[in-house]
Amino acid sequence: MPGWTQQELDELDRAGEVRVAGRRADGSSRSLTIVWHVVVDGDLYLRSVKGPEGQWYRGVAHHHEGFLRWGSTTREVTYTPDSSHDDAVDAAYFAKYGTGSATQSLMKAEARQTTLRVDPR
Template sequence: MRIAVRRTDGSLRATVPIWVVVAAGRVYVRTWYRRDSGWFGRALGSRRARIEAGGVVADVVVDDVGGGELQVRAGVDAAYRAKYARYGAGTVDRMVADDAAATTLRLAPEQRV
């Protein structure tokens, strides 16, 4: 999947590829570690983005759930392990480590009025 974070004026930044999973019917993304820069920091700041995957383009709201419920983390961890196992344990282990889990963002369709 690719994500483009919205600027404060509503325009889009350049898209970047990210790993995405679905757990309990919801869409989640993570980065290797929590930071204020790059797509992750900008997504935290704007709380709005556009995603592109498989020919589908959607505007989404971004919700920081990295410090949330253990049940959510367990589901997201399991989804990363299952989907990305082909990259090897070392890579997947980084995406389910505590630092990466703290970066968990839930993406949901933007509700237009």
């Protein structure tokens, strides 16, 4: 599977938010939802602020495939649970979005358990 290009990672790192959606059984896209994201060690990560009960997260977790949009670019992606870089993901969220209550919500245990690595398909 091809990875992100450096140009894509740079664009994603600069983007304030992305839109994500899971894939339905028929291959179509669920509704795109805005989420915060970070780039860590050349990989893209995101979390559900509502934990596993977040609607977009449930949709993504069903097939672990879907779509990611930033700017005018949409890519088909896979979503893989990956807690191996949680501390670095925490630090990246704080560096990108500050230490306010919204970012703090992404550090709660229920949000951390939804850390996903997003890879292009």
